[in-house]
Amino acid sequence: MSLLSAVKRANEPGPPENSVLFRLAATATVVVGIAACWSEGELSPTVAVGSMALVVVGNVFSYRRRANPLPGLKAVLAVAVTIAFLWFFLTVSRPAVVTSLATVEGPLAVLFTFIQVTHAFDVPSRRDLGFSLAGSATLMAAAAAQAIDVTFALYVVVWAAFGVVGLAAMWSSMVGGARVRPGPVALTGLAVLVVAVLVVAVLPATHASSTIVFPSTLAGDVPLSTPASLVGGGKQGTQPVQPAQAGGRIGVGGFLGFAGPLDTAVRGQLSDQVVFRVRADRPTFWLAETFNEWDGQSWAATAVRPGASLFVPIGGGPPFTLPLLSGELHRNNLDIQTFYIAVAGPNLIFHAANAAQVWFPAPRLFMAPDGTMRAGTSLGVGSVYTVGSEVNTATPAQLVQAGSTPSSGPTLTPAEVLRYTQLPHAYPEVAALARSVTAHAPTVYDKVAALETWIRRHTVYTTDIPPLRRGQDAVEQFLFGSRRGYCEQISTALAVMLRTLDIPAREAAGYVPGPYNPLTDLYDVQAKDAHAWVQVWFPTYGWQSFDPTALVPDANPSPGAALVHEVADVTGRIPPVPVGVVAVLVLAGALLWRRQRRAPKTWTEAMSRELEEAARRAGLDVDASEALSTLGRRLEVRFAAHDPPAPGPAELARATEAAAFGPAAPDEPTRTALLAAARRLTGAASHLPPAPDVTSGPGPTPPRSSPRQPAAAGRP
Numbered sequence: 001m002s003l004l005s006a007v008k009r010a011n012e013p014g015p016p017e018n019s020v021l022f023r024l025a026a027t028a029t030v031v032v033g034i035a036a037c038w039s040e041g042e043l044s045p046t047v048a049v050g051s052m053a054l055v056v057v058g059n060v061f062s063y064r065r066r067a068n069p070l071p072g073l074k075a076v077l078a079v080a081v082t083i084a085f086l087w088f089f090l091t092v093s094r095p096a097v098v099t100s101l102a103t104v105e106g107p108l109a110v111l112f113t114f115i116q117v118t119h120a121f122d123v124p125s126r127r128d129l130g131f132s133l134a135g136s137a138t139l140m141a142a143a144a145a146q147a148i149d150v151t152f153a154l155y156v157v158v159w160a161a162f163g164v165v166g167l168a169a170m171w172s173s174m175v176g177g178a179r180v181r182p183g184p185v186a187l188t189g190l191a192v193l194v195v196a197v198l199v200v201a202v203l204p205a206t207h208a209s210s211t212i213v214f215p216s217t218l219a220g221d222v223p224l225s226t227p228a229s230l231v232g233g234g235k236q237g238t239q240p241v242q243p244a245q246a247g248g249r250i251g252v253g254g255f256l257g258f259a260g261p262l263d264t265a266v267r268g269q270l271s272d273q274v275v276f277r278v279r280a281d282r283p284t285f286w287l288a289e290t291f292n293e294w295d296g297q298s299w300a301a302t303a304v305r306p307g308a309s310l311f312v313p314i315g316g317g318p319p320f321t322l323p324l325l326s327g328e329l330h331r332n333n334l335d336i337q338t339f340y341i342a343v344a345g346p347n348l349i350f351h352a353a354n355a356a357q358v359w360f361p362a363p364r365l366f367m368a369p370d371g372t373m374r375a376g377t378s379l380g381v382g383s384v385y386t387v388g389s390e391v392n393t394a395t396p397a398q399l400v401q402a403g404s405t406p407s408s409g410p411t412l413t414p415a416e417v418l419r420y421t422q423l424p425h426a427y428p429e430v431a432a433l434a435r436s437v438t439a440h441a442p443t444v445y446d447k448v449a450a451l452e453t454w455i456r457r458h459t460v461y462t463t464d465i466p467p468l469r470r471g472q473d474a475v476e477q478f479l480f481g482s483r484r485g486y487c488e489q490i491s492t493a494l495a496v497m498l499r500t501l502d503i504p505a506r507e508a509a510g511y512v513p514g515p516y517n518p519l520t521d522l523y524d525v526q527a528k529d530a531h532a533w534v535q536v537w538f539p540t541y542g543w544q545s546f547d548p549t550a551l552v553p554d555a556n557p558s559p560g561a562a563l564v565h566e567v568a569d570v571t572g573r574i575p576p577v578p579v580g581v582v583a584v585l586v587l588a589g590a591l592l593w594r595r596q597r598r599a600p601k602t603w604t605e606a607m608s609r610e611l612e613e614a615a616r617r618a619g620l621d622v623d624a625s626e627a628l629s630t631l632g633r634r635l636e637v638r639f640a641a642h643d644p645p646a647p648g649p650a651e652l653a654r655a656t657e658a659a660a661f662g663p664a665a666p667d668e669p670t671r672t673a674l675l676a677a678a679r680r681l682t683g684a685a686s687h688l689p690p691a692p693d694v695t696s697g698p699g700p701t702p703p704r705s706s707p708r709q710p711a712a713a714g715r716p
Helices: 003-010 020-039 045-064 073-092 102-120 126-144 151-174 182-202 396-404 414-419 428-437 444-458 474-482 487-500 559-572 576-598 603-617 628-638 649-661 668-685
Strands: 231-233 274-280 286-291 298-300 312-314 334-341 355-359 365-367 373-375 384-390 505-511 522-526 530-538 542-546
Touching: 020 045, 020 102, 020 126, 020 151, 045 102, 073 102, 102 126, 126 151, 151 182, 182 559, 396 444, 428 444, 428 474, 428 487, 444 487, 444 530, 474 487, 487 505, 487 530, 603 628, 603 649, 603 668, 628 649, 628 668, 649 668
Parallel strands: none
Antiparallel strands: 274 334, 274 522, 286 505, 312 365, 334 384, 355 384, 365 373, 505 530, 530 542
16 A cells, blocks of 8 residues: 555545534533633633634534535645644744743644644544544643643533543444443543542652743733832732731731831731742742841841942843852752742742842842842732742751851851841840750750740740730730730740840741642642741851741642641541531431332332231241232231231231222221231231241232232322
C-alpha cells in the first residue's frame, strides 16, 4: 500500500454516529473547557463566547451531514489548522513576548480552542466525537496551569460529569444502542472521584522554584502621586491607609502597622476573606514591615538618619536585584514566592525574609534599610509578582554557636545596635523579670528560647484585651497586669524584654503562611492570618524570626497530608450535639423507611404473615409453597390440647383465602377484628409448651396459590 493510499484510508469517515446523547456530552465537555480557559484569563470574552457558539453550531451541522459529509471539507479545515499552528509558533517565538511560561499558555489555549472549533464542523462518526471528548482535556489542562483557587474545581466537576456521560453513551453506541442505566454511570463517576483523591493523596510536596516561571502582572493599578507612600484603603486601593479603630471595621492595613505606626492598644475584626495567595518553596512568615522605634504604646519605622527618606528607589528591573543589607551575607540559595493578589490592598511587596530579587512589572520599586519594599502603584485584584529570597534559616545549634563565639562575618554597627536596643524609658521591673527568666541561659539563642517558653506558660492569648489608660505602658500593663493579649502585645513584650538585656530585636508585621490548598498548591492567606512577631539579630546569620504564638511548618505539606489535616480540622470543628441529633433523626428515618418498606401492603398479606409467625412460635416448620389453609389446619392440631383464641387458626386461614380468591372482601370492621384475632393467636403461640414432632396435617396440598404469594395478594 502506498503512503497516499494509507493517508486516504486513515481519513476515511467512519460510520455515522446517531447517538444524540454522545454528541451532546462531547460538545458540552468542549464548551466547559473553553469556559474554564476564559475564567482563568487565557481567552478573551469575545473569543470564548464566539468559540462556544461555533462549537455548538459546528456539531449541529456535523449531525445533520453525518451520513453525507461535504466533499473537500477536511482539506479546508486542515489548511485552517495549519495556519493556526503557524500563528502560534510565530507568536511564541518572539523574544519580546515570551518572558515566562504564562505568556505561552495564553496562545496555547487559543490554539487548542481553534482546533476544537474547526473540528466541530467535521465530527460525523464515533471516532471523531471521541477526539472531541479527549481534546477537551487539553483545554482543561491549559486552564489548570493558571488556576489559583478552588473555583476551577467546579469546572473540573462539571467537565468530568459530562465526560462520564459521554463515555457511557459511547459504550452504548458501540454495543448497539443498549440503554444507559444511571446506576452504573454514577458508580463510574464515584470510581473516578476515588481514583482522583488517591492520586492527589500520593503526590509529593510541590516546589515553586523554576528557571522559567517568574510571573508578574498588574491589574487595576493606579500610579501614586507620592512615590513610596503607603496606600491600600478605599474602593480603588489608592487612598492612604488609615489606622484602625478599636472594635471598628478594618480596611486593608489598618491592623498590624500597615497604616504606618503599629498601635498595640487597638484590635480590629479580621475576617476569613482571602487577601492573597502564595506559591512558595517553603512556608514562612510573609514579611511586610519591620519597626525599630518603641514609644511605650506604638511601634514606628524611622530612617537611619533624622530627616532622611526611609524608602529609596530601586531601578534596573524587572527583575530588580536588591542591594545587600548591612550585616547580611549572600546565601546563594534562592527561595521563590509568587503572590496572587485577591483583594485590593496596600502597595507593600510581601516576601519571605532576605529578599534578593523581585519580578514586578514596574520601572522602579522602593526599598527601606530593613529590606522591606513598596511599589509605586496600587495593587488591584489580579496583580501578580514574584520574589526570590536568599534562604537564611539557621538551626538552633548554629544559632547557639553564633551567640557564643566571636563572629568573623558581617555584624551590626554600634549605631545599629543602639537603633535596635532603643527603649523610651527605663524598664526596671521588665529587666529584672528578663534577667530572672534567662539566669541559666548562657547564649543569645538560649535567652530567646527561655523568654518564649516563659511567655507561653504565663500569658493568655486572646483578642479581648483591656484598654490602656492614658500614659500607661503597654508592656508593663501586659506583663504585670492582665497578662492577656494577642500577637502584638506578646511579640512586643518579647522584643522589649530582649532589649533590656541589650539584645538587638525589632518588631515585624505581615502574615503567617495561611492554610495550604492541596488542589491549587497555594497558600490561601486570609485577613485573619495577619500577624506580628519578633526578629532577633545573630552574627553571621542576620535577622531570625521568633514567635511565641504561631508555629510555621518547616516545609510544604504533601497534598495527601494537607487533605488529611483539612478533614481532621473540619471534623474537629463539627459540633457534636446538633450532629448527633441529625444522625439520630437520619437513623430513625432510615429505620422507619425500612419498616414501611417491609410492612404488608394488603390485609391478606398481613394475615398471612401473622399466621406464619404464629406457626413458627408454635414450633412448626413453615414452607413457602404450602397453602395457607393447610398451615391453618396444622396450627389447629398444635392447639388441640390447648384453648386457642377464637376464631381459631383454621378459620382465620379460610377467611384469608376467601378474601384473596373470593368474589368479595370482608368489610373494614371485619378485617380489623380478624387481624386482631390473628395477632392474639401469635401471642398465644409463644406460650405453648414444647411439642413432639408435629408434621403436616391430612389432606392433599393445594397448588401454589396461597394469598401469601405476591400474585395472590391483590385484595385489600
